[in-house]
Amino acid sequence: MTPAPRYGPPDASLAPRYTGVRTFARCPHVTDPEGADVALVGVPFDTATSYRPGARFGPEAIRSGSTLLRPYHAAQDVDVFASQSVIDFGDLAITPGNAERTAGQIADGLAPLVEAGVTPIALGGDHSIVLGELRAHAARHGPVALVLLDAHADTWDEYYGERYFHGTPFRRAVEEGLLLPERSLLAGMRGPLYGLEDLDATREMGFEVLTGDELSGLSPSDYSARVRARVGGTPAYFSFDIDVIDPAFAPGTGTPEVAGLTPREALAFVRSLAGMRFVGFDVVEVSPPYDDSAQTTAMLAANVAYEFLALTALESQP
Numbered sequence: 001m002t003p004a005p006r007y008g009p010p011d012a013s014l015a016p017r018y019t020g021v022r023t024f025a026r027c028p029h030v031t032d033p034e035g036a037d038v039a040l041v042g043v044p045f046d047t048a049t050s051y052r053p054g055a056r057f058g059p060e061a062i063r064s065g066s067t068l069l070r071p072y073h074a075a076q077d078v079d080v081f082a083s084q085s086v087i088d089f090g091d092l093a094i095t096p097g098n099a100e101r102t103a104g105q106i107a108d109g110l111a112p113l114v115e116a117g118v119t120p121i122a123l124g125g126d127h128s129i130v131l132g133e134l135r136a137h138a139a140r141h142g143p144v145a146l147v148l149l150d151a152h153a154d155t156w157d158e159y160y161g162e163r164y165f166h167g168t169p170f171r172r173a174v175e176e177g178l179l180l181p182e183r184s185l186l187a188g189m190r191g192p193l194y195g196l197e198d199l200d201a202t203r204e205m206g207f208e209v210l211t212g213d214e215l216s217g218l219s220p221s222d223y224s225a226r227v228r229a230r231v232g233g234t235p236a237y238f239s240f241d242i243d244v245i246d247p248a249f250a251p252g253t254g255t256p257e258v259a260g261l262t263p264r265e266a267l268a269f270v271r272s273l274a275g276m277r278f279v280g281f282d283v284v285e286v287s288p289p290y291d292d293s294a295q296t297t298a299m300l301a302a303n304v305a306y307e308f309l310a311l312t313a314l315e316s317q318p
């Protein structure tokens with residue numbers, strides 16, 4: 001019999017799920033990596049946005065949207081808290097208005113977790129935060145493969161002269177040697193572009209790009225096969241921009257694009273990656289001020305993070 005993990009949520013049959021101080025899935029707020037396997041980490045930074053702000057309030061909204069989660073993931077046949085110790089690490093230090101400095105703070109803030117072998121699941125925050133995350137992971141594992149679900153490729157060079165922006169992190173990451181584009185698959189890109197060359201430039205950097213229409217034409221098992229073939233044995237990082245979902249289901253986001261995935265489709269794509277090991281994850285671009293009155297977007301983002309917990313649980317099962 002394996003001993004119970006050190007950290008996890010309290011028994012919901014003893015205390016209703018709306019009680020307690022808000023943490024992700026009601027897991028304890030712990031700032032010492034010792035005894036943890038997975039850590040939810042808030043990154044409340046949103047001043048690298050080009051349109052709607054508000055993602056600085058994403059972490060607290062996602063935490064509130066996570067209270068209803070139950071331990072047993074039926075579709076994956078796994079209790080996500082039975083074989084792994086899960087903490088809410090709290091929020092990282094950031095500097096509003098300074099994305100470049102914040103990237104360094106994020107890398108520094110994640111380093112103790114990554115060095116201790118704890119898998120971080122970051123709750124954004126706008127997408128600029130991924131640069132700091134990738135710095136922390138590459139420092140430990142070397143350059144990683146990127147699996148991205150996003151309406152945008154986020155490989156532009158600059159916006160308004162700003163090189164550290166929520167549309168540029170993956171270009172900066174390639175320049176810094178943190179990513180292997182030839183091992184990375186970016187999927188879900190849609191909506192109007194500035195020009196024909198936008199996605200071509202992403203492909204010329206070495207990335208494989210599946211547009212939203214191409215992705216919608218794939219079954220989850222087809223998608224899974226494409227990801228696994230692309231990543232191979234490279235340490236992989238998973239980034240999920242909530243704007244890959246149709247704004248009818250996820251209105252609370254910074255740069256909405258019509259005609260996106262349904263939540264059911266997106267969760268099936270994530271589930272199809274069972275058995276893969278990821279060094280870290282994030283779910284970004286949740287902007288609660290633009291969410292609906294039922295906080296649908298935040299609840300969906302919490303469920304995306306729950307899918308990540310299922311992947312790490314499947315990977316850590318004895």
Ligand SMILES: [Mn+2]
Nearest residue numbers: 127150154241
């Ligand atoms: Mn993005």
